[in-house]
Amino acid sequence: MDWIPVDLERSARRIERDIETLAGPEYTRSEEAIRRYAYTPEYRNTLDYFIRELEDAGLECSEDPVGNLVARNRPAGERVFGIGSHCDSNRNGGKYDGTMGVAAAVEVCRLNRELGLDLPLQVISFLEEEGSGFGQMVLGSRIVAGRVTEEELMGFRAIDDGRPFFEHAKEAGYEPERWRECARILDDLVGWIELHIEQARVLEDTGKRLGIVDAIAGYVHADIAVRGRSDHAGATPMDLRSDAGLVMAECMLELERLAREAGRGTVGTVGEAELEPNLINAVPGRARFSLDIRGVDEEAFRGVARAIETFAREAAGRRGASAEYSERQSLPVTPLDERVVGALEEAARESGEPYLRMASGAAHDTMCVAERVPAAMVFVPCEGGVSHSPEERADPEDAALGAAVMLNAIRRLVTAG
Known part of the structure; x- marks a missing residue:
């Protein structure tokens, strides 16, 4: 034609x-x-x-x-x-x-x-x-x-x-x-x-x-909430802390690694991050961060979501903290x-x-x-x-x-x- x-x-x-x-x-x-x-x-x-x-x-x-x-x-x-x-x-x-x-x-x-x-x-x-x-x-x-x-x-x-x-x-x-x-x-x-x-x-x-x-691409939108313990930033030795912020930081880097490893167009992003009490002289006792995980291979991007949930719980446990994963929305x-x-x-x-x-x-x-x-x-x-x-x-x-x-x-x- x-x-x-x-x-x-x-x-x-x-x-x-x-x-x-x-x-x-x-x-x-x-x-x-x-x-x-x-x-x-x-x-x-x-x-x-x-x-x-x-x-x-x-x-x-x-x-x-x-x-x-x-x-x-x-x-x-x-x-x-x-x-x-x-x-x-x-x-x-x-x-x-x-x-x-x-x-x-x-x-x-x-x-x-x-x-x-x-x-x-x-x-x-x-x-x-x-x-x-x-x-x-x-x-x-x-x-x-x-x-x-x-x-x-x-x-x-x-x-x-x-x-x-x-x-x-x-x-x-x-x-x-x-x-x-x-x-x-x-x-x-x-x-x-x-x-x-x-x-x-x-x-x-x-x-x-x-x-x-x-x-x-399909996607998973989720949140991870970390509960640690808030302490004085100067008076608390490094080996006695339960720093929720460090758990969040570990998870952000692990999300990047997991998305790269998954390949096939998979991407992972932390776009929102919150710390409490959010003070310069306080160890964060709580953290919340978002997850945006996408891809055109269903198993690949959902696999990343499962893996980062497991990693967050383990990373929190190593620091005497806890982590909870909650999904906001998911589309295939x-x-x-x-x-x-x-x-x-x-x-x-x-x-x-x-x-x-x-x-x-x-x-x-x-x-x-x-x-x-x-x-x-x-x-x-x-x-x-x-x-x-x-x-x-x-x-x-x-x-x-x-x-x-x-x-x-x-x-x-x-x-x-």
Whole structure:
């Protein structure tokens, strides 16, 4: 099937306009970073902006009972191809994470109409992918996939004011008690593609403009709490201490060793660390640290989680302390659909631009969509791999290329049936 040529410069200008507009003061709660999350006025303004753009492209927009945005160019019940991402942000976010994916999906819809292709499309912008409002990653898509229970939803509380998720959702005009009906937004989808910035340096370092993603890493998020004994930092001899901080330090180094030894793309990170009493002249009696362990090999990354739990208990015991492991959340590896991946690869080759087939180390809404719908992702480079930061940078020209590749892949998939 012949490549459909696209005016990439015009597409890039439109995507850049979308992104720069949504970096304005109406769309963020801070002058220092992009901060917008579920049920805030700034998030509402962002949805309204995309609704206007999608309606101009010929789509009809609606929102599900918790606030996932859905736009279609076909009546309900007709088969459509899904595209989209999320437009909420990290609490210290940049302009491109998520938002560029929704902007690229909107551009696919514009091109579809302008080129007279009439491809059946549905755009979704998922709620709370970053978890900045309620501390729950990929929350909107997890609700759609049925990966939460009503008891869990009732227990989720806003980070800022402690009020329940249901209360915030109702106040924003939604009907969260009907959350099970959110699953319907995937009913008509024959496929799904999400464009996202890579959030790493692989594409940049290899000189590629496109990444075709064939798997998304699974992960374990957990905590280890160490109980030792707090003593005076000057009066207590080194061999009489039960220093919880040293247990934490040993575990951090062991996590690095275990992840390297596991290989196969496994990574391990301690991103949060706390000491008590946290005084310069006191031996730490307690420590807590987080674990983020990921990979595309299920046994490898879960093996690291098991091993670091055992190591922590043993390391604590050697110092007269104790350690307790508690899991926050765990998600399995998500293999993506070979047919959709293949169509994207073929479209990328036809574009003449360099691309790389790769896995995603970061979690995305596509993990949840892929349970029910054949799915894949497109990555575009971000400068220096910087993400979740106001310093985040990506090139709208790369997003325009990604949108053109998506358009051509969808045409191939829809035509082939």
